Amino acid sequence: FEKLKNGLKNTKDALASKITGVINSFTKIDEDFFEELEETLILSDIGAVTSANICEALRKEVKATGTTDPAEVKGLLKKIIAGILEGENELILDTKPTVILVIGVNGAGKTTTIGKLAYNLKSSGKKVVVAAADTFRAAAIEQLEVWTQRAGVDIIKHSEGSDPAAVVFDAVKAGIARDADVIICDTAGRLHNKKNLMDELKKIARIVNNNAPDSRVETLLVLDATTGQNAVNQARLFKETADITGIVLTKLDGTAKGGIIIPIKEELGIPVKLVGVGEKIDDLQPFVPRDYVEALFE
Ligand code: GDP
Numbered sequence: 001f002e003k004l005k006n007g008l009k010n011t012k013d014a015l016a017s018k019i020t021g022v023i024n025s026f027t028k029i030d031e032d033f034f035e036e037l038e039e040t041l042i043l044s045d046i047g048a049v050t051s052a053n054i055c056e057a058l059r060k061e062v063k064a065t066g067t068t069d070p071a072e073v074k075g076l077l078k079k080i081i082a083g084i085l086e087g088e089n090e091l092i093l094d095t096k097p098t099v100i101l102v103i104g105v106n107g108a109g110k111t112t113t114i115g116k117l118a119y120n121l122k123s124s125g126k127k128v129v130v131a132a133a134d135t136f137r138a139a140a141i142e143q144l145e146v147w148t149q150r151a152g153v154d155i156i157k158h159s160e161g162s163d164p165a166a167v168v169f170d171a172v173k174a175g176i177a178r179d180a181d182v183i184i185c186d187t188a189g190r191l192h193n194k195k196n197l198m199d200e201l202k203k204i205a206r207i208v209n210n211n212a213p214d215s216r217v218e219t220l221l222v223l224d225a226t227t228g229q230n231a232v233n234q235a236r237l238f239k240e241t242a243d244i245t246g247i248v249l250t251k252l253d254g255t256a257k258g259g260i261i262i263p264i265k266e267e268l269g270i271p272v273k274l275v276g277v278g279e280k281i282d283d284l285q286p287f288v289p290r291d292y293v294e295a296l297f298e
Helices: 002-007 009-025 031-046 048-065 070-085 110-123 138-151 164-177 194-211 229-241 258-268 289-297
Strands: 098-103 128-133 154-156 182-187 217-224 246-250 272-276 284-286
Touching: 002 009, 002 289, 009 031, 009 070, 009 258, 009 289, 031 048, 031 258, 048 070, 048 258, 070 258, 070 289, 098 110, 098 194, 110 128, 110 138, 110 182, 110 217, 110 246, 110 272, 110 284, 128 138, 128 164, 138 154, 154 164, 164 182, 164 194, 182 194, 194 217, 194 229, 217 229, 229 258, 246 258, 258 272
Parallel strands: 098 182, 098 217, 128 154, 128 182, 217 246, 246 272
Antiparallel strands: 272 284
């Protein structure tokens, strides 16, 4: 929690402290208050739609409770935000193996996240195999290998330019042979060619289905929190291409734009499952809505 709290410091200054300021500056909870609150939310990367929804929900709560006490209004707002963020926030690992496909644009933190996730899962006693199915760049395979060595897990790789589906095929075979709990697949999750990505993901899903028919597939989209509203737009585009089951929001540490977690869930309905709070191997955390809200508004 301390790491999350420290990581969210700038977001706290940019979002929560401003909201608290607005709440404390009004003696009456009237339309002027809601207008200023909405404007503050919009200016803090929450987006127009989500900001309006939050204010509408707060209007109802304030009316229902009849409160004018700033501390209570803040409490209601925290509850509303936590409510938005709640969903299927946990990774579901109830099949053996579970296959986790990781997609996202270059630089978002895909490789780092896979390394951290492999480490976390291994530390919790899971056997993990990583598939280097982003075969587009040799550097991607090498980097991933460094991370799997750090995490102490197996990697299945082919040479650069080879068929990603063939790598996944080998990884699934190896995973089953080695009694793996989780197979994490790096993919060339590029957006500039939507049809290619869609075809590639379909092909990978087919391979998984044919070779491990009972396994659940989680598709995680890695987004860089520092890109703010752009990350929300990216998620919207990826959603048209893939059945995303969860978001990993990276680089939450240091950015002031950590509020975008709220519109991502509210507008796209995709739960955030993991957050990156640093560059080290133990800097990936499960996302707990209540902790996030507490860290922001404490
Ligand atoms: P990829 O191109 O998507 O595979 O991105 P990488 O995993 O190579 O990450 C790109 C850069 O972001 C690297 O310098 C990482 O150290 C950095 N990075 C990834 N996740 C985090 C995070 O949670 N916090 C911080 N501060 N940096 C991160």
